[in-house]
Amino acid sequence: MGKQVIPPGGEGSIESVDLREALEERYLAYALSTIMHRALPDVRDGMKPVHRRILHAMRQLRLDPTAAFKKCARVVGDVIGKYHPHGDQSVYDALVRLAQDFAVRYPLVDGQGNFGTLDGDSPAAMRYTEARLTDVGARLLEGIDDDAVDFRDTYDGSEQEPVVLPGAFPNLLANGSTGIAVGMATSIPPHNVAEIAEAALLLIRNPATDLDALLAHVKGPDFPTGGIIVESPGSIRESYRTGRGSFRVRARWESEDLGRGTWQIVVTEIPFQVQKGKLVERIAELLEAKKLPLLGDVRDESADDVRLVLEPRVRTVDPVLLMESLFRLSDLEVRVPLNMNVLVGGQVPAVIGLKEAIQHWLDHRKVVIVRLARHRLEKVSHRLEVLDGFLIVYLDLDRVIRIIREEDDPKAELIVAFTLTDVQAEAILNMRLRSLRRLEEMEIRKEHTALSAEKASLEALIADEKAQWKKVADEVKVLRKVYGSETPLGKRRTDFAAAPEAPTVDILEAMIEREPITIVVSELGWVRALKGHVQDLSTVAFKQGDALKWVLRGETTDKLLVLSTGGKVYTLGCDKLPGGRGHGEPIKLMVDMEQGQEVAHVKLHRSGGKVLIVSKEGRGFVAAEDDILANTRKGKQVLGVDEAWPAMLMVAVEGDMVATIGENRKLAIFPLSQVTEMTRGRGVRLQRYKDGGLSDVKTFSGADGLTWIDAGGRTHTRSLDDLKDWTSDRGAAGRLPPPGFPRTNRFA
Template sequence: MARTKTPKAPPPPPKPVIEEHIDNALSARYMAYALSTITQRALPDVRDGLKPVHRRILYAMRQLKLNPEGAYKKSARIVGDVMGQYHPHGDQSIYDALVKLSQQFATRYPLVEGQGNFGNIDGDSPAAMRYTEAKMTAAGVLLLEGLDEDAVDFKDTYNEEDQEPVVLPAGFPNLLANGAQGIAVGMATSVPPHNVAEICNAALHLIKTPNARIETLVENHIFGPDLPTGGIMVEPRDSILQAYKTGKGGFRVRARWTREDLGRGQYQIIVTEIPYQVQKSRLIEKLADVIESKTASGLADVRDESAEDIRIVLEPKSKNIDPDVLMESLFKLTELESRVSLNMNVLDAHGVPRVMDLREVIQAWLDHRREVLLRRTHQRLGKIALRLEVLDGYMIAFLNLDEVIRIVRYEDKPKDELIRAFNLADRQADAILNMRLRALNKLQEIEIRSESDALRLEQTDLEALVGSDQKQWDMIAGQIRSLRDLYGPKTEEGRRRTTFAEAPDLDIDLATAFIQEEPITVVLSKKGWIRAMKGKLDDLDSLKFKEGDTLAFSVPAKTTDKIILFASNGKAYTLSGDKLPGGRGNGEPIRLMIDLENDHIPVGLFVHDPDRTLLVASSEGYGFRVREADIVASTKGGKQVQTVKGDAETMRVVAATGDRVAVIGENRKLLVFPLDEVSELTRGKGVRLQKYRDGGVSDITTFASADGLSYIDTAGRRQEVADWHLYEGSRAQVGRNAPRGFSRQGLFAPDKRL
């Protein structure tokens, strides 16, 4: 018999092609991703202060009955249950979240109690989840209290095989107590931990005074963050208040330290607490780098002698160094001082992300506690109503016991007959039929009456509670007081760890903070050799130079001063008085210390005065005023102040004092004009000071009209220009011939020269 061929199934119809603009497609999909990140990963719920992964961990631990009084279970078991039932996002992320909930240096009030290696403040990783064990703490149990009493809504899990809570009942103010960190798409959250007793006091005040001002909450109740690692908060009170009023801000936190005497004037500094979220090992490395780079020259050594408690030893280089000054410098250079940010961007009760202020956050928790109270109360009232209905049926049975026995014994359908005979509900009839014979005694009747009376009394109280806002808030206030007693300031866990202080008013220049101040005289020769002679030299003729070299500049200064060298290339170079070569010998070439070209020379050397203004002039007759604070250079290459091109050079730098400028050119033309006609710049070419047909500037000075103008005559003597008003004009004019006897070198008296 021939085999028949089975006809092939027709191919499935092609899927329809959906045409969509790429911008719209990307926008819609990215918005869906952003929303998922915000609500499911990054931002905590304001009511219980938890993200979904933390909420699922606690719920799974409750299902495993990991209560504080019970035994531990392997972390791998907990992570497996969470991942398999509620959170299918990888075991490592779940374990990391579990670990953080148990770390006492990361979480102010741990929700999980760990056993084993859960990491440390040095930044070491915890042991694998198969080696560690965990169970809940009392705070974790408080967050879950009432979960079986219809306190919150539940939703289907990701695979719709089970259900999980949308939010926890939150008998513990977790958001403010433990804080939260998270980064979403386009937004972030950062809430530092706070003290539970202070949160409770603020909540009680808000219950009593719903319109309480944030100023009152901050000044009298919540004084600021209370960090797990302690430390000292040096943020000003007005800044703290502003942060809580806006929901955004930050707090400066410093390490706690003490001075430990070693005898004979020697001492060392002991750091016992470090700022929040600072890894101790990284902090030690940074301190070692500071020593190696000599950034803080007062620190000689650092040692980590920590065991269970932190003990970092800092050794100063000298016993003469003020410990406050040393620590202020280290606060500026290292993470011994850090900034804890505040950004209370959270999901509200409707799942909408927004930034809340302090009062809104506390009020949201109180409103949630009220809703939980009402839901638990309604659930209890429902159970009481059902039980009272059953008890009423029992009482009818006791009062008509013989008839009930007859019906049960002789009727074919005793349940229907009981309902008809005594007007019973279906549930009451079932309860009577399920009674045991031993329950038909007089004592049982008395117990039923007592139970019914007690339930009716409780029902009356609960109905009064539901109908009265005042009773509800009184009940919540009592719960909060119990919580405050559990975590009060007298308990070890509730004691405030972070204290408050004002930062010392020390204006520290790190470059000079640890330099011993001594007088010196800075000497620079014409060939560019520089040295620092000890003390103030009055007899400059005794200075010796290399053959053919002479004195160019001599400046009295101190070892803590900054020395400014102005060169003909228009640049200003900054030298430190303590780093100049000593006075023995001829010193060192200045070009080894700064990057000064061989075809340029120094035109000015002076001690830096940030409050002074200078007048800079080039050889072609351009110049401007510049604040001395703007010319400090931080590198060997100097800072370009005046722009000079071609054959032009910067030739003079003088102090811009008085109200007049006097300029004399190589053509011996003298011009006097008001100082305020010269522009003030930070850098540039400047404005024209004097006009020349040939040549350029010979000298420039400033003076006060009341004091008059002086010059050096051909004999080297100082002379006054009695009729200097004759030389007055406007800036950029040519001027008039200089007085007879004016120096052939064209020099004014050197009073203003630097």
């Protein structure tokens, strides 16, 4: 062991500290610092400390909307030197964001120079860019010099900074906020000020106004980059009620006709906080990976406005289906979260709803208005006191002049001679000689009358809560007018729409490149897909002991229906079938087929079609193909069977008659209408057998007659008149087939 070092104070100066308690204490201090001084906005002004300090520093530099621009480096220097002891780049990034019209719905900073682009390009260095406040930024600071809010010491105690801004603008909802604290986060999307103003006026008139009344005006977020919200009204209401939720936002697009049947899609607005450059790169990657078979090309033709051009691969493509495939795979559709986690009263983190957010802002404005009124009343009372003194001495100016010229202590003598206050006497001594004119006395009396009326008005405002709320309402009405829906800045940019009801199946098919294929299934149940519609299969090889059983010609967008001997139907996407270079793969391994069961039959799915499913027993029923599609690997149980009589065939329904032939070589023909249509069960008896079971079944049109192919490849057709001896009701035993029927007991 090393030698123990005793501190200078001796062993008694060593203090034992519980490590767990020490860590908890320090972590709690860190968490509180992050929550209160970095990540969460104040519900009253909607700002975090860094943004509040930036605006305050710009106010100190007199960077009003009408003032000349100053270098951003000057602003950042003042912020980190006086108020915010952190890195200059983090402060500059915050300043830049306040000036970006694509990041902030109502910019607080008016920037001059390169402040970044929608493509994600970085802004120029702070030594090159300049800034000043916008009208919105000035409104947030309005009254800050008139005791509207409390101030506190800065980090080094050398300056004072505002605890909160007066906030004559609903910045929390209008511009939103995002942040990640310790154990909590906030995400508030921007909204339209005119709509918030309408809702605020409702709350002022009736604080008990319910959420539904507010949502009649605040329909949802209003993003600076526009877009279309495709969220249901019920979901939006629930989000605003609880303060948690999300909004599904899509790009705005239109189909542009190029003439001669050709067209292209033009995207004019992209979702909020999506970088256009990365969006185009992502679409190009998907195109190269062949995950967007309907899309031919993508181009960015943007200048001042967004213009992304999407060219279809073929002009017969449905534009809605093309866009739906893009919405699924790219950031042309995003979900913007809502988590209204804010600091209530500047101290307590809480998740609040829309109504509470507006009400907290209104309550803050009422407090500010009262404080401004009291501050103004103090100024007016002081001025009236001075004017009263002026009016008193104007009655005997000669005596005032004599006292000032002859007395050693003129101030005390004036107080005694004219019964003045200390403030009045000091003001008289500081009066200029030019103010002794008769005209000046008239101006003083006029000012006195006006200030007296203002004092009475201020006192009435401070004493009457209704008058205070009226004052708040008047301010809100001004906001509604200045940022109304008819103004360029206040006009709503984000619209609402219901998402197109494009079937999921269609979208998935649209994302598959359509190519002709030949599906080969062997006797042992191995499947593979050859490219193109192959006619000559003589060169197709199989494993030893295996041979060709089924050949199906279709496309990669088709689905393969597989009937097992256990009566289950499985669905395989033809685009996912193994290629034709090898022997393929066993179907049993591609689905969850139960032990001991085999592949009984396969066919390509026809949307809207019907099939006749039968068992070896000669029982079966008609089912709609769409109803027997399976969505999982486990398949869908359709035909009820037992071990002795497994499922056997699944043939397409074509026509109005059914022909069955048994292993006993008995043929029976009956109307299709006698076969029950259902989705699941054992079915009805099609043909009765004394020995053996079913061999084959076929549906056909009575008008065309029954057709079969003999062993020599010749086609035989018999009309219903020729087959009247074999035609009866279902469930008959049948009789030996006509001459020429193949010995295999198969129709083909």
